[in-house]
Amino acid sequence: MTEPMPVFSDYEPNFLFKSGHFSTIYPYLFRQVDIKYDRERIKTQDGDFIDLDRSLVGGEYCVILAHGLEGSSQSTYALGSAKAYNAIGWDVIVTNSRGCSGEPNLLYRSYHSGFTEDLGLTIDHVASHYNYKAIVLVGFSMGGNIVLKYGGEVGANLHPNVAGLVAVSAPCDLHAASNKISTTGNILYQKRFMNSLKKKLHQKRQFEECTYSAEELDRATGFLEIDNMYTAPAHGFKDALDYWKTCSSKQFIDNIRQKTLIISAQNDPFYTEECHPVKEAEANENVKLILTKYGGHVGFPLFGEDIYWHEQQIQRFLQQIG
Incomplete structure (x- = not known):
């Protein structure tokens, strides 16, 4: 008999949002967030480019945000996150995966769910060209898998400016x-x-x-x-x-050496039980897994509130750092 997963019960939405499908679709259809980015393009070593979209408020701390499959800086969850993190004084830089910024990339290869190379390049660029006290990596869905994989790949060699990792609705078993x-x-x-x-x-x-x-x-x-x-x-x-x-990022979690928050929902329509890294998180003292009963896929809406539940959790995580 399979042991029950841990459930963090703080997220108790109203009746409609207890549906995984409704929670997933609602933000996409109905959430409106107005964020004005400015764009910076950086070149890659293989002759391609990455577009970084920045929502800067003059903060001393920065979130580098990685979006999900076929998403971008214009995805609703990216816009909502930028607004939430800006509200507590953090700058936000969204890294658009190759070919996802509105312009085709230059090479045959582009990006995938384990492509950490461009995340590393973005970290090095931000750390060397900006004067932030600390950087936190936040990834959604595919981007969450990339963040966790990257954290485990580099382990103790993670850039010293990176003070934390966050993954929301990450497909830890692809x-x-x-x-x-x-x-x-x-x-x-x-x-x-x-x-x-x-x-x-x-x-x-x-x-x-x-x-x-x-x-x-x-x-x-x-x-x-x-x-x-x-x-x-x-x-x-x-x-x-x-x-x-x-x-699959699940196998890399054991080697994460930085403070890490993983948020996922049991009723995520995209995932099975294997996608939630329960045992892996329990085995690593640096990793906290919040596994809710409800929330859907990158959903967690709160009816009538501008800042969604997962964004509030991440705000708290960021405030503990800066």
Whole structure:
């Protein structure tokens, strides 16, 4: 018999928000946040670029925010987070994954759920070009997986300016998450991801490295096909299974040496029980896992309040640092 997961009961939403699907969709459809960014472009060593969108309030501390799959600095959760962190005096710099800032990237490869290279470059850039007392990395969904993986990869060698890590609704087991989102109940989410990815991957056919045809791409219906067709070969993995196994952040949590907060919901429609790193968090004193009963995927809305529940938790985490 499986032991029950720990549940943090502070998040008790109203009836409608007890639905994982409703909590997931509501912010996307109804939340409006007005944030004016200014953009900075940095070059990568491989001849590409990353666009950083900044919401600066003259703070002494900074959040570097990593968005989710096919998201950007304009994603509702990124805008809401920028507003919440700015409200307590923190600057926010959102790193747009390659090809996600509104302009195609320059290379055949782009980004994936374990692509930590650009996060490391962004940290080095911010630490060397700004005068912050401390930096905290905050990642959502795919970005949360990247933040946790990066923290475990570098371990004690994490940049000294980075004082903490936060991951919200991170798919810590990519194989399990990919299987779950392919189920019938998640067909609308999967279709949305597929439409966005296919549009970009049709553009990638101009590169000589491309081995898939337009017809093959059009026939693809899920992440297994997309990751076998593009993600794995473009980024040096044997196949989708190798990519998922190699990049799942769960296996890296044991080596995280910095103060870390993980927030996830049991009723996240994208994830199975394996996606929540309960044992891994319990085994590492640096990691706190808040696993709620409700919340959906990057949801956690509070009806009638501008700042959502997870944003309030992260505000507290940041205030403990600065």
